[in-house]
Amino acid sequence: MLSLYAKEYGLEFAVSEFTDTVEFLAGYAPRYDILLMDIDMPYVNGLDAAKRIRVQDKTTVIVFITNMPQYAIKGYSVDALDYILKPVSYYALSSVITKALGRIRRDEDKSIVVKNADGAYKLSLSQILYIEVTGHKCIYHTKDRSIEVYSTIKSIEESLPGKVFVRCSNAYIVNMRHVDFVGKDGVHVGDAVLTLSRAKRKEFIERLGEYCGS
Helix, strand or coil: CHHHHHHHHCCCCCCCCCCCHHHHHHCCCCCCCEEEECCCCCCCCHHHHHHHHHHHCCCCEEEEEECCHHHHHHHHHHCCCEEEECCCCHHHHHHHHHHHHHHHHHHHCCEEEEEECCEEEEEEHHHEEEEEEECCEEEEEECCCEEEEECCHHHHHHHCCCCCEEEEECCEEEEHHHEEEEECCEEEECCEEECCCHHHHHHHHHHHHHHHCC
């Protein structure tokens, strides 16, 4: 059905399949746009899995597919977008996927407010090139300016969509939208070349490929 939807709307999906939530949670990273998840599963049910996912990923779109509507309604406690009842029809799935893509596009275009001693700045997420961390200060770099705030890299990561903003080292969070090149010297973003740590290199390149749909 996903292949049919992709063909109908001229899209391309990269689909990962997991047979149980334990395997999925063990290697979870905020790299997925949409999670289609059953509720009635062994070891860890879908609702409990979604609660764990939300601790590190506030933005991925969760859709439950289930024959248990009485439990699916509880999905709103983990900000689930919707649920689909089994047996799944193409109409139901396509309607929810269209709705999910709308939320993803809206999230990518949203703005955040960054505050420091000078005042409050409204920044569109698409404006941010990268965020630099030095000591207890974080610097938001855009094409036009740099804004320095007191914050932690953890709190900033939690406030940004993890599929778009990815850490390439302990010092930088990069907006994948603006990555031009990844070489031996680091990550090229605009006029800057950012350090890419050896420990994060493989995952960063994989995440870049996922972001670009390849």
